Amino acid sequence: MVSKSIKRGIAYDLSTVNDLDAIADGISWYYNWGAAPNAGLPYSLSAGRGVDYIPMLWNENFHEASVLRFFKANPGIKYMLVLNEPTIGGQAYTEPERAAGLWPRFENIARQAGVSIVGPQLTWGTMPGYQAPADWMDAFIAAYAAANQGNAPQIDFLGFHWYDYGLAGQLDLLARFGKPFWVTEFANAHSQQDGAQIDSLEKQKTQMSEMVALCERREDVFRYAWFTGRVNPDPYFQRLFEGDGELSALGRHYISLPY
Template sequence: MVRNHSISGKFIQTCVGALVLLLALGEVGQAQTKSPKRGLAYGYHSAADMQALAPGISWWYNWYSRPDAGAATIYPGLNVDYVPMQWGRDLDGSAVTADRLATNIPAGAKYLLGFNEPNFRSQANLTPTQAAALWPVLQEVARRKNLKLVSPAVNYCGDCVTENGTTYYSPTQYLDAFFAACPTCQVDYIAVHTYVCEERWLRDKIAELKKYNKPIWLTEFACGDMPASQITLAVQQKYLMDAVNYLEKEPAIFRYAWFSGRNNEIPNINLLGASGQLTALGQEYVSLPVNGEPGRLIPVATRASSQESNATGAANATDNNINTRWASAFADPQSLQLDFGSIQTFTRVQLSWEAAFARDYQLQTSSDGVNWTTIQTVVNGDGGVDNLTGLSGRGRYLRLLGTRRATTYGYSLYEIEVFGPATTALRTASVSASNSATTLDLYPNPAETQLHVALSGGARLRSLTITNALGQTVLTSAGPAAELTIASLPAGLYVVRATTTDAQQLTQRLVKR
């Protein structure tokens, strides 16, 4: 398949650190399942390629409606889904029809991806009206095969389609026109591509699409929007780590796919070398942690030396929400202090910085909140994700002490995640072992009218909150209610957050049909 894209410091720990971390987790690491979100945009797999990638990806697509021959017989047994796509107006050299497309789609498929970059004249090259006129073919196939439909996959472009005097440069511009031309069309998910090189710009691209209140598939991403000479392996590794950390924790993201396995359009993007051999970048992508890692320690209180506003308080950095943040006053030094309620052992800390990050900072521990011991010093940090492994510290308190800002603004942190040894429970020692493995279960999911809620491990429910993809609270319930009526909620992606009677915070994604 020929494709033609129009694509407009230091590591705190390298990808090797991520691999060492997984090995160090021992039994806990082995119990960790791979991410249901993580996938790959790639064709031409060999069987050995698929076997190498399978431990870390749950799905892939190849811009076509049949899997590539090398992987066709092996992927079902590796717990990897194939997702078919109808690339454009044609299929195998002639106009697509429902009969021919349905014949191509293999048994077991659950989704059908829409047109590939239709606003690019060099790609699917469909105006919004043309795409809308062709969409009923995809709907008919979805009906026959019981598939969910993913929207046309749009991207910012240069050489774009034009219709009625309008040139469709942006994803939302195109999708708005597509939905206007096809108001009753079935679209269950939104798809987008982006080749930005910083996590903050990736956030912006995803935020633009949340207005549709549908789960989002990021079906192509890599660092590509900078001069090729600047896209070193280290730059690509850094962006991959930052982006995956965000995508795993972003509730609006249903699935994401790196571009690509082997490709020479963008420097240093390949996950595969020789057949069945992962590159350094491939090892990183396969081994990066999944959201909800075991061993995380949950503080009982979080406080800071200052906050920029009422909306950026200290608790935002420990609320398990990647879209809220703590931001300090615009001065040095500043600190963020976590109280775990009892003495803990700290072996790893992961910091997810906003654009206003710390250039220099220290991690410190204390048993009394007065006397502090430094366990890690970072000089000339580069923001994004700082994954600090191999720590050896004990205390009731952990403090992040920022001593030099990278910008004129304050310190701004989306999330600080603290982990103990491999045998550490999910919560602090004050929580009983039976409750440390508590999970929140929703069924059915996707749901249409009624949602049943269950907690494992003997935990009792205190309250429930449901928020939409914009972060707005749309439903709350107090008490031990085990069933909610959600018929009035618009179709889309939601986050259900449960609080237990022993103060555990549990979250789960919900797809409302």
């Protein structure tokens, strides 16, 4: 019998066994935006508690041989997150044509390591002409096809980040790409003073409950990860941990939600 959601995870650099023990009964995976887990929490420790670490190649600056060595040393890892928020300055800002040139490097690693590609991690951005994630995707797919004999890029799952109301509608907008989703960052950080602002723990708990229920219900959502474990200041009441190995009220709520 499954004792926890296979979809549920966190976007946070888990670094201690105490934190792992506090949350392991309610999550099945996590990532830390890096290509390897924190030195304080080797992959074997988290995997032994039923929590998979998933590497991310955040942008184009990675060393293929090192990444392949990590995958071959940890054959239990079957997925690779790639390209974090390519439409946002300060993140992995990557024009569609540049991403098309980068993608064969991801595909080469995926082929050699036998892992699936999860990405890019889309969201609404700041790139002129490509603020909408679907517009960026259309241009990226076209640029890849033009450079690769009309072929489509390998995208096994599409990543998405969302920090407001309306997650269902956003996923519906991207459903035409025909890929299952990993919602690799989500919370509600609605700040507009319009009566719907998230300004209390109870409001965030309500939003978490609704979004988790949506992700659990939708067959096209394969994985999802709450952002984040700890943050200071925390104006939207998002943190899942307090002290080392101590879940916050929201953290206890997250791992208690039905699946």
